[in-house]
Amino acid sequence: NLLANQIAAGEVIERPASVVKELAENAIDAQATQVQIVLENAGQDLIRVIDNGQGINRDDIPLAFVRHATSKIQNRQDLFKVMSLGFRGEALPSIAAVSDTTLTSQEKGSANGRQYEIKGGEVVEDQPSTGRIGTVVSVRSLFYNTPARLKYLKRPQTEMAKVTDVVNRLALGYPEISFQLDQDGRTVFKTAGNGNLQQVLANIYGRQAAQKMVPVAGESEHFKISGFLSLPELTRSSRDYLTVLVNHRFVKNFSVSNAIVQGYGSKLMVGRFPMGALNIELDPLLVDVNVHPQKSEIRLSSEGELTALIEKVVRARLAQENL
């Protein structure tokens, strides 16, 4: 079973950024309004995610570390309409198999909680805790027992950049949640959590850049889109500064980013891309999130309808700017 979890970890947990993503997504799924992410030595020494979500029932904490024991899917039907970010029940057991993980959680309405430590898949500590409602997961010694993984990690700056990217995209997907990223004792990123997407873009790219982004919005039969896109004077030579979110989830979808570019038409030089963030809301039944374990590549039904909508909305918005 430890082996199975280590193998699963190989798929889900590649690096500190994957740990951050999985833990922060769990916090979001738990309805947290504040998510604090603490890293020491780019995650080699510590990755800690603190949330003020609903917490985990004391008796369910050991279960959270059992593979496929997700609390988020009750039946097959649910699998096809997943709204929550996690649904495989693989992240915690995978992380705990390749690190020293301590989870402390106190459920809403409960007088105390439980602190549970697992190292290399074995329970090494289990005791009551008192504190506040919510969950804290601390991951130490990541990949200590999988030397191949450890060796594969890049320089701390590179790993840290990947963590920052994960946190930025989550903040763009959830402007109503306050995210904080602390690196070696210093807060390097913080969002207000007031629902203002343009403000999150300012937190990430700077105020000047965010001021050159204009709101876009529209809807069609199956889709609703909204977000901020930069004016043609502010472009980049890569798509990395353009975040596409489907039902809050950051995705990589070539047709969507292409449709945005098409909307700019000749106002965009070849090889240049706008900056910004675009949310796509759709019935979860129209999206297949089951394509890849890391879930960043997705398949959409009615893609033609969506790309036509995006192109039209972007073109109309730029025309409104007299460009």
Ligand code: ADP
């Ligand atoms: P999944 O998210 O796919 O369900 P995980 O392994 O990530 O699987 O988490 C297992 C379970 O532990 C979740 O289904 C949830 O019930 C619980 N859990 C994990 N993290 C948190 C958290 N921060 N707050 C509340 N519950 C959590």
Ligand code: MG
């Ligand atoms: Mg999860």
